[in-house]
Amino acid sequence: MHLPPEDRRTSPYTGWTRSHWEAAADGLLAAVRPYASPGQGLIHLPGPRPSISGPRSDGLEGYARTFLLAALRVAGADGADPHGLLERYAAGLDAGTRHPTPERELADGDPESWGAVADRSQPMVEAASVALALRVTRPWLWDRLDDAVRQRAGHWLAGALRHTPVDNNWWLFPLTVGGFLAEAGIETEAAEAAVDRGLDRIERWYLGDGWYTDGRPRAFDHYNGWALHLYPVLHAHLAGDPVLLARYGARLEAHLTGYARLFGADGAPVHQGRSLTYRFAAAAPLWAGALTGHTPLGPGTTRRLASGTLRHFLDRGAVTPDGLLPLGWYGAYPPLVQEYSGPASPYWASKGFLGLLLPADHPVWTATEEPGPAERADTVTPLPQPGWLVQSTAADGLVRLHNHGSDDQPADQVHADDPLYARLAHSTATAPVHDGPADNHFGLVVAGQPTERGRIRPLGTGPGWAASAHRPRSGGQPLTGVGVTSLTLTRGHHEVRAHLVVGAESGSAVRESGWAVAGATVEAGTERLTARVRADGRLHADLTGAHGYTRAAVDPAPAGTAFGPAAAVPVLTGATGEGPSLFVSVGRLSAAPTPVGDPPGVRAEPTRDGHRLTVTWPDGTAHRAELAAGSVTVRAV
Template sequence: MPHPPFPPEDRVLSPYTGWTRAHWEAAADRLLGAALRHAGPEHALIALPGPRPSRSGPRSDALEGYARTFLLAAFRVAGAGGGDPLGLLDRYAEGLTAGTRRPTADRELTGRDPVSWPAVTDRGQAMVEAASVALALRLTRPWLWDRLPGPQRARAADWLAGALRHTPVDNNWWLFQVTVGGFLAEAGHHTQAAERAVEEGLARIERWYLGDGWYTDGRPRAVDHYNGWAFHLYPVLHAHLSGDPDLLDRHGTRLAAHLRGYAHTFGADGAPLHQGRSLVYRFASAAALWAGALTGHSPLTPGTTRRLASGALRHFLDRGVTDEDGLLTLGWYGPCPPLVQSYSGPASPYWASKGFLGLLLPAGHPVWTAAEEPAPAERADTVLPLPAPGWLVQSTAADGLVRVHNHGSDDQPAGEVLPDDPLYARLAYSTATGPVFEGTADNHFALLAGDEASERGPIRPLGAGPGWAASGHRPRVGGAALPGVTVTSLVLAAGDLEVHAHLVRGAATGTGVRHTGWAVAGQAVRTTSDGGRARARAERGQGTALLSEAVVLHGFHTARARRLPAGTAFGPSAAVPVLTGTVTGEECLFVSAMRLTGTDAAAPPAVRITAEAVPQGHRLLVRLPGGGDREVLFHADAVTVTPAPPGAGQG
């Protein structure tokens, strides 16, 4: 397939990104062209090269290559009203027919059967891919499905129907059944089972709805970007395509509520928040933005929607996410093995195809014709509480950085003990930093038991409000909670400044504590320590730098910066500031000021605090620069944050 050039930038229509609908079409064609060069016989399997297969095996990985690129092709062709100058649908129709001739269990696949797809089984990867195939067929039905001979349609429907009668993983996988069921019911195959699957799947996700447009992904507090392109995308698209106004009202209203906060999690450089699993899907983060515009359920203007979505796509394509052959890599920018889950194979990144949902909007839609408007992170400094996920979003217009303070998401299963996941358990995430996978954990408060630092484990949200968020946890060492020990944590945010407070109860006197700040990475890193302040500065190229700083305010006694030899997803050279202290009593409070900034500010604004024990627990007065002073009461199992009384703490 040809390698289409990108058209010239249009800085009148798109003053922030320069990109138009034509750029999205060219990007889609490039990604498809690179992947389809690896199609096998009869185009049924697309086996992309990679460092290793997924746990499901090479045949499943090749089905994944077919299904996820088919979804991208469907957006491309359906958005063009069936226009298909590259002959994409002929290829995928041939692959569908060949792949569903003799679906078999993986163990039965042999060299005598080079093209058939694995059958859908309980909790098997084929169920995931069936959803992409079904959605692609639904979108392209007039030009592909309806033109197939009846026996070929029946065989393909029988393969898809495996998703209706097998058990999904008990999380967002229920929506794969919804997606398959929606198509089969519309196409008149396995109708009763299909309609039942839609009803049951949508009912199942209700138990995970937290409110305000946020879901947890099966586990009690697992909140991440799956909200946008799984929990919202599938139900809203099904409701939109089926023409069900009541269903669209319910799920469209939730999507709009989600987007009010979600839009604030994109940096001015287009980067989405680096948090949660399956980050190799990258610009799939744009799917929810497009879904709101497509269905008319978005609080965003058309110009803001396109600015955010185009910014996300450009952010990655401009940073080399494809290899020398034009294939998406398993990583964030380049390859990054720590980001790769066991279920991920070489074609997994092509779920980024969901980010091209906007191509379903015709060229004359306002989302393509309106001038781009600034992203929320570019307009003004913002501190936005999101109580449902337990997050506090903090952004600064001067550098366009977005930070999300995490006092609600942990990915811990109910009734089980798992090690902290760095992509969920940290105190904060941003659009410019990634968590540390080896060595000293970033954005983490720990009790020290010899050489071992405690883990956070399950997080107990204690609220989020104007400028603050709080949570509690029982620190764990070696998978076991420290007997009788609790930590109550609070963050206050203003501008680029963060004030963190941790009240430790029940730890033995003399126990060491450690609080780490933001891990910054780049081409080179410099570190400095000066009394009660530690800094790490990463040079990111093109004259830009990222500064992470931590300052002792109360309880801690040492500040230093530590280099991280393994780096992060953002670069091979990294460092993190570290504060340490010691428990001195039954209740011991530790307070620090931290910041992450892309500006050249020499020092953080001054913060003054007063801390004291009171009958209710502990009282903290924080005087922030520019006003906004706060009084914090740490109760036995709660945190109260109120404006400080006039003159409080001024002596």
């Protein structure tokens, strides 16, 4: 990419301005051009394997997702298109919609057609990107197409109105298609019905305070921002519907109050949830708030966070030497890839360029950058709906998400723990171990393996704390009569984790693990009941047994994580006694250049129903918690 010089006067934190975003978009679009089919209807990007939907669908995905980026680039320039982007995508629209039949019925001699939208098919997802791109570029593309092409394209898009989506955020894809078709006067009644149907469906997943679940009882992740908020508020904005915009804009603003705290000072979003290969799509809800005027953030903070996350990835190898986005986090990282992901899937990152729709003289582009929440002060923020506790420290700019509410478990099935949801904590500087020892996890040890967390039952959040309960599972089945009640307390860089085990046989082994620190090199060691890991001489994690544990160790993770090829995990082990057994650890994750102070003091004592825990922090403040089976109360003392 050919980026302009930094501007540290207007952008003292990132050095980036609107011209950097335009140059980045131009670079990404230029890099995919050689992979377009002769008629421009498919873009077949290189990759290790096709998605579960097959190469034809993957080629459509390459077209649709890069078309969205091209549309934002041209619409943001008020139609200026010196690179001829819209001409190529218009040709692709023509070629791709010539034979709108199911893919299995496409003739071998038609290498360009997309195939029809079907129930729960990937073309339904891509239809939404095509429709949104056509909607924002309508004066320069759609309105200039031949009538025959418009009719065929409209018919193909309308397939999304007549078929059933996956029962999660996918309901917003027919909504997005319907919004464009209603505006274009195509199948208006069905299009408006799709909008209403999508909004009605997601309503059952809205919990309040700006948070949705994603079709499952406790599925919280970045889809809140880059899908569940983005599509409704964009539709309301583009339709000029003040009633819808007031409703969904208010929800977006509430979401951004907490969401803005999930970015580190280095621009990294918290590494949690699925589809993380979309990378800087995490900036989309920030821009949406500024675009619609529904944001708690000042314009300088919005740009600082958004530019920070784009630059974070571009500076760390998220674009290959030939300019492509691989499947991964920084570079390619296969364990992060879902079965539905194909070589072009990362280009949902195009949503992160939504800010280009704002004119160059908008305050979000002209205001001086201001620091993000993680840079201002040490904070601990409870987010009650997802059951999260967000801890950030200004000295190193790290953000840690302590998870007592998101598990992504279906309502009527038993799924194995997903490391990107089930962990006790996630951060902007670490990723879970996918192939190796479980990190940030507490479990009993059965047949040599730690139990799974399974479904998480939130028990509440408050100032400096969050708690939950679960029934540990082995082999997909809960251990009979066994329950674990967990509590996290945080202040500054420090965190205290407490786990009350009830119903287990005396002498049952337990294991707790801390942060999986990764990098090019890792150093590790133990001292008494403390395990320490340091990566690249910078990022370090400690875990100390404060009650109930008898041994500290470090487990190597030879396959590394998304943050580096070498990784290790600090670990504590112990065993249950008679009756309810309490296990307490003191940990920290830090990249601070200087020591972060003495650890907190911990005192635990048994009660009739469980244990009382008192934590005294280095500044003299304290928390007292009462833990019983499936119950936690916490107060400051």
